[in-house]
Amino acid sequence: MTFESVDPTEVPEGAHLIDVREQSEWDAGHAPTAQHLPASSLIERMGELPEEGDLYIVCRGGGRSAQVTQWLNGNGYDAINVRGGMGAWSEAGLPLTADGDAEPYIL
Known part of the structure; x- marks a missing residue:
């Protein structure tokens, strides 16, 4: 099955961005407008x-x-x-x- 992929710079402003990384990855740094919905709990949280x-789906490197x-x-x-993923997002300067006051980074 094939699916559409876009570079981080091609995600439209105001798009519904879903970050599927785990909590520690999210806590380290994420896109300000993203919704956090870890892949590990996706089925239980489908209603969200x-x-x-x-839906634009992002993880750390693109695999998940x-x-x-x-x-x-x-x-x-x-x-x-x-x-x-968020690695490319960060490299693109997005x-x-x-x-809190932590400096964001990609874990």
């Missing part, structure tokens, strides 16, 4: 996903997000993989935030 519109994108598309969602 919007039912309409494109590719799997989640494929699964979501197979279950009726319009999901698009963010190629290169905004990052972390909880």
Whole structure:
């Protein structure tokens, strides 16, 4: 099964960005507008996903997000993989935030 992938710089402003990394990765640094929905709890938390519109799926390097994108598309969602993940996001100079006063980084 094939699916659409985009570079981080191609994610539209205001897009619904879903970060599927685990809690420690999220805490270290994430996109300010992302929704945190770890891949490990995706099935239990499906109700938190919007039912309409494109979902841009991101992880650390692109592997988990590719799997989640494929699964979501197979279950009726319009999901698009963010190629290169948060590593590529950071390298592109896109905004990052972390909880508290910590300097954000990609774990």
